[in-house]
Amino acid sequence: METDEELLQAAREAPEGDVRAFEQLVVRYQNKVLANCRYLTRDDNNSEDLTQEVFVKAYFALSKFEGRSSIRHWLNRIKVNHCLNHLKRDKGKYALTIEDDAANTFEALQVEPRAAKRLEQMAERERIEYVLNELPTTLRIPLIMRDMDELSYDEISIELGVGLSAVKMRIKRGREQFRAMYVGTDSEE
């Protein structure tokens, strides 16, 4: 099986219109990118379209990719950027939550207890999805960017336009809330 780097090289060297090598990269990463788009945007209806757009953007950015990071990391950055733009366009919901200073208060970061009630008999993946969906946007997005997309704190801070300390605090609290909800529901079963 060809490595990511070999496929990328083949995609770059392919004549115009020949996207077979790039398609193999798409097939390799499509499920992961789709999951990330879904968790980031909570938009089940558009997440597949978003995923396709991410790969289209990646295709046109092939020549700019310098290979200093892994292909996965590069794709994650394109995906995060695209999903955040989608959220910003989406009636300003994102702007109200992430960029609102009031969201830094402890009360704004609390998770509603109802989240714990519906987790019985869910498969692990569904449980993770459910817990993520129940987290407030202020915690969910930085947590996904850090622990799912594996972006650095600096990258997250730049993408979100939020200070580094705020990013660290949100990720720390997001992890705490995530674990608490997950463990809490586990013991209820």
Added chain:
Amino acid sequence: MTPNNQDPLSRLPHQENEVSPEFVRRFRRRLDRRIATTQMASFYWKMPSAVLLEMASFVGDFVHSMGGNRESKR
């Protein structure tokens, strides 16, 4: 922790969702459309300067040939 005592956060990087069976075909169509649009935009962007260059070249040749005719009459 999870049933096998693993931190659930450690599973986040491995999360995947199945795409629909038509995904790659739809992606291909979308990409083809985008490539065609880009090529057309590039054509219309370059066309005016190409026309101007051609006209300048034509005028240059014309002037040159007129000058050449005068020379030969002398």
